Amino acid sequence: MTNPKDIQTRLTEEEFQNIETAAIHTSYRQEKAILECVKAGDLELLQKTYQNLPAVRYGRMSSSSNPIKQLFYGGIANTTLVTRYAIEGGMDEERAFSLSDIYIKKMERATKEQDLEELNMQMAIDFTKQVAMAKEKARSHYSTPILQTMHLIYEHSHEKILLEDLASQVNLSPKYLSALFKKETGQTISNYILHTRIEEAKHLLTYTDYSSSQISEHLAFHSQSYFIQVFKSTTGLTPNQYRNKQGLIN
Numbered sequence: 001m002t003n004p005k006d007i008q009t010r011l012t013e014e015e016f017q018n019i020e021t022a023a024i025h026t027s028y029r030q031e032k033a034i035l036e037c038v039k040a041g042d043l044e045l046l047q048k049t050y051q052n053l054p055a056v057r058y059g060r061m062s063s064s065s066n067p068i069k070q071l072f073y074g075g076i077a078n079t080t081l082v083t084r085y086a087i088e089g090g091m092d093e094e095r096a097f098s099l100s101d102i103y104i105k106k107m108e109r110a111t112k113e114q115d116l117e118e119l120n121m122q123m124a125i126d127f128t129k130q131v132a133m134a135k136e137k138a139r140s141h142y143s144t145p146i147l148q149t150m151h152l153i154y155e156h157s158h159e160k161i162l163l164e165d166l167a168s169q170v171n172l173s174p175k176y177l178s179a180l181f182k183k184e185t186g187q188t189i190s191n192y193i194l195h196t197r198i199e200e201a202k203h204l205l206t207y208t209d210y211s212s213s214q215i216s217e218h219l220a221f222h223s224q225s226y227f228i229q230v231f232k233s234t235t236g237l238t239p240n241q242y243r244n245k246q247g248l249i250n
Helices: 004-020 028-040 043-052 067-088 093-109 113-138 144-155 163-169 174-185 189-207 212-218 224-235 239-246
Strands: none
Touching (some): 028 067, 067 093, 144 163, 144 174, 144 189, 189 212, 189 239, 212 224, 212 239, 224 239
16 A cells, blocks of 8 residues: 555655756646647647747656656657547547557657657647547538638638628628528627637637737737727626636746
């Protein structure tokens, strides 16, 4: 039977060694940012998150000093978490576990640190794509023009979006697209655009240090005051209150 005192002693030693060797684990905020992208099936945001966050750092999960073995165990832990979040995002459970097995076997055969790091990233990308496809299938009750419009709105959420431009892209008249969108989704195009931008704003407030004014400008709101007004009417909180409630930004 494990002695609780022994565990506490080992924990103290492990923390001390990590500090001494600068082997600090990847922050919870960074892990959560990546996992939430997987769960949302948001490939573009996942790639941006990888670009903007520091490199992933795993703890010493083995008594071995072999960096390949350390990365392999870290990769298993990462794959396990990603698999769970993908299932929560709508990916078929059996398919998710099968994909997990495939990547763990690939990691087991890797002989270079760079290969393991690339496999870890590719694994998260692959799961994110699978979740996106599952979500797309779940939304299949929408007509093709409406699905295309939703995609265009998301893709251009950082720019000024005009109804005329959307209609032109999906080969419908502005009036007909507007009526069809309201009929199928239950909301206007302008409201859907605002909802898309507010969802991205919530992600930025949670996982970045960007100020409200920077986020407002980034998401093409015509003023910071309007952004705050819309954000509060949607969430019941100001952007700063929302960020403080998340408790993830130091």
